Amino acid sequence: MTPTAPSPGLPARIVRSVPGRLVIFFVSAALIGLVVGRVYAGLGLPHGDIPFNEVTPLIEALRLLPIVLAYVLLVRSIESRRLTELAPRKAVPHLLLGLAGGLAAVSLVTGALGAMGAYVVDGVNHDVHWLGPILVLGVGAGVGEEIVSRGVIFRLVEEGLGTWAALLVSAIVFGGGHLWNPNATAWSALAIALEAGLFFGLLFHVTRSLWVCMGAHAAWNVAQGPLYGIPVSGFDQHGLLASHLQGPVWLTGGAFGVEASVVTLALGSTLTAACLAVAVSRRSLVPPFWRRRHVDHG
DSSP: OOOOOOOOOHHHHHHHSHHHHHHHHHHHHHHHHHHHHHHHHHTTOOOSSOOGGGOOHHHHHHHHHHHHHHHHHIIIIISOSOOGGGOHHHHHHHHHHHHHHHHHHHHHHHHHHHHTTSEEEEEEOSOOOOHHHIIIIIIIIIIIIHIIIIIIIIHHHHHHHOHHHHHHHHHHHHHHTTTTSTTOOHHHHHHHIIIIIHHHHHHHHHHOOHHHHHHHHHHHHHIIIIITOOOBTTBOOOOSEEEEEOSOHHHHOGGGOGGGSHHHHHHHHHHHHHHHHHHHHHTOOOOOHHHHHHHHHO
8 A cells, every 4th residue: 555645734735825926926036136236236337227228138137036036946946847938948949939030020010000000110310229118118018018917927826716717816926017117008008918918828838848938929029129129118219110100090090009099909919819719728727726626526
């Protein structure tokens, strides 16, 4: 007779619970951030709102370090598993797939707006600063926001409350997080929640790869700003193409940029529907824990 493994005690169950792991991640990120902040100050690096053009690889690496270390700690020490969603062997192919998809998506939106006369190219800028914007909009947003929104919030909420709740919660958090951006409105936050929050959540669900999400997120931002010269989430950009948006705000997104455009919302909704169709065909949508228990005992 095989001996039964002892069940974990109450403290262990609390630590490994979904709420416990959420708290552990954010607390550990904050504590690591305090240490990294001391290192940052000791190196004499600039504080406050740094212009994109002045951000260096070291600055962006120190910004991301608390999030990355807290996630590795959560997965390896608390969950005691491999980082399959960030497996090294998947890095290159999945990043390239995401980068290509993100570039294609923003190019479709820009092309559609151009065809409608809402996106106008005025010329070419030859003094574009690429490094800083790519670090902030591509690496910073792609890595940091995807780990928090999809790797932590979506994944853990899905584990407890199911896929539908995870999509709702992660999309609300993701959209709400953009409310403090320049030129943000309630509509722009809602648009980002619907077109990007839901899509990236389902993209992670069907691929189980943060690499794909990071690549798509990074390419979307970099193509908008440094390439097409469109404001990215409210931040004005000096891109390779000197351009401007014209027409009604509902079409162009106004000062916030095309992420608040109905054209982007339509494309994002289409991509979301495609990912949902894949999930439904695979029967991979996760029910909430109480329905899983009912099935297990039914």
